[in-house]
Amino acid sequence: MNPVVQKVTERIIERSKATRAAYLEKIEKARIKGPHRGSLSCGNLAHGFAACGKEDKDSLKAFTKANIGIINSYNDMLSAHQPYEQYPDIIREAVKEVGSVAQVAGGVPAMCDGVTQGQDGMDLSLMSRDVIAMSSCVGLSHNMFDGALMLGICDKIVPGLVMSALAYGHLPFVFVPAGPMPSGISNKEKAATRQLFAEGKVGRDELLESESASYHSAGTCTFYGTANSNQLVVEVMGLHLPGSSFVNPGTPLRDALTKAAAKQVTRLTDLGTEYTPIGHIVDEKSVVNGIVALLATGGSTNHTMHLVAMARAAGILVNWDDFSELSSVTPLITRIYPNGQADINHFVAAGGMALLFRELLGAGLLHNDVKTICGEGLEKYTKEPFIENGELVWKDGPTEAADPGVIATTEKPFKQDGGVVVLDGNLGRAVIKTSSMEDPNVVIEAPAVIFESQHHLDGAFKEGKLNKDCIVVVRFQGPKAIGMPELHKLTPPLGVLQDKGYKVALLTDGRMSGASGRVPAAIHLTPEGIDGGLIAKVQEGDMIRIDPANQAVTLLVDEAELAARKPAEPTLVADERVGMGREFFGALRSHMTGAEQGACSLFVDEN
Incomplete structure (x- = not known):
């Protein structure tokens, strides 16, 4: 072994x-x-x-x-x-x-x-x-x-x-x-159409045709x-x-x-x-x-x-x-x-x-x-x-790959590590998936742009407010806040910004799951903002560093200033707990553990 x-x-x-x-x-x-x-x-x-x-x-x-x-x-x-x-x-x-x-x-x-x-x-x-x-x-x-x-x-x-x-x-x-x-159309083709839609270069009809050819x-x-x-x-x-x-x-x-x-x-x-x-x-x-x-x-x-x-x-x-x-x-x-x-x-x-x-x-x-x-x-x-x-x-089964570009050997792998890195720092603990990133050791140090909803980012993107180096902070998305939804609406616009040459990354107490792509994304941040996490104290323009090589995620603000700050009040959480049956899940939400403990409501009496 x-x-x-x-x-x-x-x-x-x-x-x-x-x-x-x-x-x-x-x-x-x-x-x-x-x-x-x-x-x-x-x-x-x-x-x-x-x-x-x-x-x-x-x-x-x-x-x-x-x-x-x-x-x-x-x-x-x-x-x-x-x-x-x-x-x-x-x-x-x-x-x-x-x-x-x-x-x-x-x-x-x-x-x-x-x-x-x-x-x-x-x-x-x-x-x-x-x-x-x-x-x-x-x-x-x-x-x-x-x-x-x-x-x-x-x-x-x-x-x-x-x-x-x-x-x-x-x-x-x-x-x-x-x-x-x-298999339907290639994933590369599907992703390209999504990005073109985000840029406004193709319409909904073209996007739907592409998606339907993939999920068919x-x-x-x-x-x-x-x-x-x-x-x-x-x-x-x-x-x-x-x-x-x-x-x-x-x-x-x-x-x-x-x-x-x-x-x-x-x-x-x-x-x-x-x-x-x-x-x-x-x-x-x-x-x-x-x-x-x-x-x-x-x-x-x-x-x-x-x-x-x-x-x-x-x-x-x-x-x-x-x-x-x-x-x-x-x-x-x-x-x-x-x-x-x-x-x-x-x-x-x-x-x-x-x-x-x-x-x-x-x-x-x-x-x-x-x-x-x-x-x-x-x-x-x-x-x-x-x-x-x-x-x-x-x-x-086979002893070697029919396509070495899809399955490599352990002696000559695509990467020497598994591509999941745990980040630790004053902001808490998060996970970043580096296997899809062009440079898995890239360090992103940039000012924070803060959102409480993935939907709000889209408007800022279309207005050109994100045409700069930035770390997009999407908070109050964790298990106890609103159930920790996936935030994949963020991926296409952040990919466009990356293609324009800007250094961008995502920091969130929400999820990005298995489709986490080439944009550096420090996800599943725990403790979450609504449960005492420092992410609730981040202010617009604060410098944040995401450093996968050193397994660090850091808010670059003086400790004394952070201690004096009051956490932001979530403005959207109450509305996002009502409708579509969400009001029936209050008991589960309130008992959810942090992401590192499985984001689970079933073992709370033993934690």
């Missing part, structure tokens, strides 16, 4: 000793009660299988055949989740073939940040993760299930599903992806944002079948993998032959593996919050120092948009997950002594799935 990866892992194990022990004790107590249907009264059980056919009722009465719950995030507005409409039928039939039963245990909401970006609904996005976790727990609470299949893809959905699965950590869970849509069919968006980062991380943590993350929907291979996942979970139940609960798969080593794979591929900065919350659900305590130290020794070995021009389908064609596993294992960057849904170790994940003579088979 790489000594730094080993050291960070041992530090996490030591830090988590008490909470992990308590978690394992909890799930063991749940396990020894046996198949839970046996503890139900006759009336309870009759309600649980009332809608089943006679054969399934007889199976469930016997207590010797597994009942598999399905948690489904299907809706047909969200392209990534539209394929899940047919999955329950596929799963029920596959499970029946091995003598077990499957029931849809519940549905969870699945919103699309691509639809809500810049809209009021985006303020619910991050909090929806916790709602999904709670909703899934409700679905599984009937005590009817010996294991479950989790159907989810996108930004907050998979982390929420993982958290809820870990709450039922004595049960086995298999995560079932739906795959990316086929069922399946996950093909850029490497949070949705595809979710799939990669979950596979590396051993919760997917090998090579299943990025198979296009509506293909024979996709259906075969779904059937295989359904059958595999029955083997992992306490009634099966290979009992493997998710609480034993997700341990400190698998969490570190997930972080390393995220860093090696330049994945979503949202996981600096999601992986923290996911780990906490298993009694594992992770912080940003762990991310930063792992990033320092994890080479960047993929170029997938926005870290390059290739999309996720190009990544698959270049060698995909099998080659990624091979490279990281060979370099000692992944722990191999871990459990997965396929047994011990990660060697199985260096294989690729195929349909051969009508059967699903796995064959050895």
